[in-house]
Amino acid sequence: MKPRDKDVLSAFFEPGSVAVFGSLKDMAGLGYGAIKNMLSFGFKGSIYPVNPGYEEVLGLKAYPYLSEVAAPVELAVVITPPATVPEIIEQCALKGVKAAVVVSENFAEANEQGAQLQQHLVDIARRSSIRIIGPNTVGTLNTANGLLTIPYMIGYENIHRGGIAYCSQSGLAAAQCQPLEERAYPISKMCDFGNKCDVNEADMLNYLRDDPETKVIAMHLEDVKDGRRFMEAARRASACKPLLLYKTGRSEAGARASASHTGSLMGDDRVYDSAFKQAGAIRVDTWQEFWDIPKVFAYREPPRGNRIAIISHSGGAGVAAADAAVEAGLDVTELSPETIEKLISLLPRNSGNPVDMGPVLAASADPLSTQEEILAAVLADARVDCATIILYAGVMAPMQPLADMFERLMQHVSKPVTIWVYGTKLFLVEETSRQLEARGLPTYIDIETAVKALGVAAGYAGRVKP
Structure with a gap:
């Protein structure tokens, strides 16, 4: 031009x-x-x-x-x-x-x-x-x-x-x-x-x-x-x-x-x-x-590779996300021994990928802090290039503290993250999504698109590598 x-x-x-x-x-x-x-x-x-x-x-x-x-x-x-x-x-x-x-x-x-x-x-x-x-x-x-x-x-x-x-x-x-x-x-x-x-x-x-x-x-x-x-x-x-x-x-x-x-x-x-x-x-x-x-491109740089971690409030949602990840060309990676050891102390029943946080959060005296520990451990893993996080937004879920926790967490994370929010009240799902978007976290209306966005970003990054 x-x-x-x-x-x-x-x-x-x-x-x-x-x-x-x-x-x-x-x-x-x-x-x-x-x-x-x-x-x-x-x-x-x-x-x-x-x-x-x-x-x-x-x-x-x-x-x-x-x-x-x-x-x-x-x-x-x-x-x-x-x-x-x-x-x-x-x-x-x-x-x-x-x-x-x-x-x-x-x-x-x-x-x-x-x-x-x-x-x-x-x-x-x-x-x-x-x-x-x-x-x-x-x-x-x-x-x-x-x-x-x-x-x-x-x-x-x-x-x-x-x-x-x-x-x-x-x-x-x-x-x-x-x-x-x-x-x-x-x-x-x-x-x-x-x-x-x-x-x-x-x-x-x-x-x-x-x-x-x-x-x-x-x-x-x-x-x-x-x-x-x-x-x-x-x-x-x-x-x-x-x-x-x-x-x-x-x-x-x-x-x-x-x-x-x-x-x-x-x-x-x-x-x-x-x-x-x-x-x-x-x-x-x-x-x-x-x-x-x-x-997925607007907030952070594309992932360095195609290895995805899936962290969910629901085991069933984690399985669906794993299927979507494979279809999107992503590798549902095996977490490092150090990360698994950390997760065992927090999630005795499930320390693999996808990570199901639901049972331990339901029993935790401080679910928000527990969730932050789990997310920080997985996102710090050198074997993880990107992550999809699946969150429940309910009447008892602390919307503002949750959004603030993510803002604090992501200050120390450079990897791209996508989020799908689900729940029984549409206005809570939408407002939680808005709170997260306002803090630079892309949210999606379904699991498949949240995962596919990372697949698209990883594919783009692979093509433009010097």
Whole structure:
């Protein structure tokens, strides 16, 4: 990527000023919604509402035309009827705006007339310096500065800042559709490509590869715009940081649905699968894996090997995790004699791997301290590269002390750990998971994904070793 190109793409995430085109009607207007969301999430840059029918919105001066904004504008958010969009993009190009997010729908995904309008946007972008994300998109989000271009009601005002960049070809993978606050996903940036009339997955890979805020890239694709360019960008990105890809439209029915959704073209899924492997990308299989597996890379470095320890409150869960570990390419390692000796003093009935803590914790006068001793001993074992921990969250389980214990424990542990929490009350399971996530411990909604995440991380580490 040329330095100039990188600077332009930065305007989608790090603009000092944003112009918003759209309806400014209270609550119902999408322009109003985009501005309100930016203010609610703490965006500190200048915001310029553009609509000739208003003088002020949310305490901000409104302008009838972009040309009347005296200050420079770096990013435009356009949420107007399709026929009006080309003229607005022309105005932005004349103004020197670097980037535009076109939220408006009914372009190439709708009909031939829409496709012609979309081509008009492409023509403008090619003869000027402006770059366009969309149309048919909710645009971008940056947790570092509070920028988000989403015009719809979100329902919360906090997204956990972290190291995962989520990119998608659907607005479904965005803040207005996902419980990002409650799940506490550690997010750096988000992007919805929409119809990809200009900026596409290759552009975004080039940008995110060099983004210091992003440790891992997760990308949902329905198709690839330029196969050769994508492969080059994916190879370079995966050499720097983990790249996880979730490809939908794999079946004929799915491909047809994709074509009507974003105007995507069908392609043989076997070709995609082979290309992703050649590029060094990690392919995930489900929507939930797209969200959850990247977390294993966000908090700690990948494991040095594939030897896993399984430590559980339940013997049955430990057996299930062992099966999942083997399927994920992990070795359920034999613990060292020193660790076994330590565990025998704490767990007379079970000192192997998986480690079943349940019986001894039930009988312990201080189960929290006993649990900490067991975890510390296993995680310190030189034969252990990573661990999955299975915890019970019940009415009598001390949620806050448990989370604090893990925070204290992990200060002395560099190995990656994943956690699955189970229990009889969903709110306790979810709140315990949130408490642990807030302390940098990735939690998962099932045993299999918690273990598979470590398998993926170990596989990645094996490929990138010097």
